[in-house]
Amino acid sequence: MRISDIEALHRLFAEVSAEGEFLLRAEPPPIEQMRAMLLRSLPLDLPQFIAEVDGELVGSIEIFPASFCGVEIGSGEDFGVLGMQVKKAHRGQGLGGRLMAAALEHCRRLDMGRVELTVLKSNLPAIRLYERFAFLWLEDLAPVSLPNGRADRPQKMRLLLD
Ligand SMILES: CC(C)(COP(=O)(O)OP(=O)(O)OC[C@H]1O[C@@H](n2cnc3c(N)ncnc32)[C@H](O)[C@@H]1OP(=O)(O)O)[C@@H](O)C(=O)NCCC(=O)NCCS
Incomplete structure (x- = not known):
């Protein structure tokens, strides 16, 4: 990931959000907010990667420490928080798996002890990918209503790293 990727990265987030099926918001964060985050994360050498096909950015993954994201750390021990997306036309071709392996x-x-994520129960391709990498179900969260109007339920998953 480079700072010059920011426009393409924002387009990717916008496209996936607009599908209305996988994320709770139909719009991506403002590009300036994403740029500010990238300017903070890049010098720290955090796990974040893009997938490019023929020079086009078509996928991304980030695993940011919870402390970096401002997430409350109940256990006292920091952990990674994972987010990833691949453009619709490029899914199911192994790019998600390659992004996950690299991250x-x-x-x-970095000696990160564990990685956690939240995924909707309807998102079977994502859950299959996470299970392939040995993520385990941790807990169900409260039901939600998606931008496309469908009701769903998020679940947390966790991977312990050795
Ligand atoms: C989740 C996501 C990043 C995976 O990327 P990808 O490039 O498609 O990943 P891969 O091709 O490596 O793996 C996808 C897996 O889902 C499987 N799959 C595809 N469609 C499926 C379906 N309808 N039901 C179950 N599994 C399915 C594929 O067979 C593959 O598993 P396999 O390698 O064991 O065969 C991508 O689907 C995506 O961007 N989705 C929208 C955004 C999103 O959901 N982000 C995660 C939010 S928690």
Whole structure:
């Protein structure tokens, strides 16, 4: 990931959000907010990668420490929070798996103890990918209503790294 990727990254987030099926918001964060986050994260060498096909940015993953994201750390021990997306036309071709492998390898280099994520129960391709990498179900969260109007339920998943 480079700072010059910011426009393409924002387009990717906008496209996936607009599908209205996988994320709770139909719009991406403002580009200036995303740029500010990237300017903070890049110098820290955090696990974040993009997938490019023929020079086009078509996927991304980030695993940011909860402390970096401002997430409350109940257990007292910091952990990684994962987010990822691949453009619709490029899904199911293994890019998600390659992004995940690269990001987890980086987490291990950083001695991150565990990675957590939240995924909708209807999102079977994502859950299949996470289970392939040995993420385990942790808990169900409160039901939600998606931008496309459908009701769903998020679940938390966790991977312990050795
Ligand atoms: C989740 C996501 C990043 C995966 O990326 P991807 O490039 O498609 O990932 P891969 O091709 O490596 O793996 C997808 C897996 O889902 C499987 N799959 C595809 N459609 C499926 C379906 N309808 N039901 C169950 N599994 C399905 C594929 O077979 C593959 O598993 P396999 O490798 O064991 O065969 C991508 O689907 C995506 O961006 N979705 C929208 C955004 C999103 O959901 N982000 C995560 C939010 S928690």
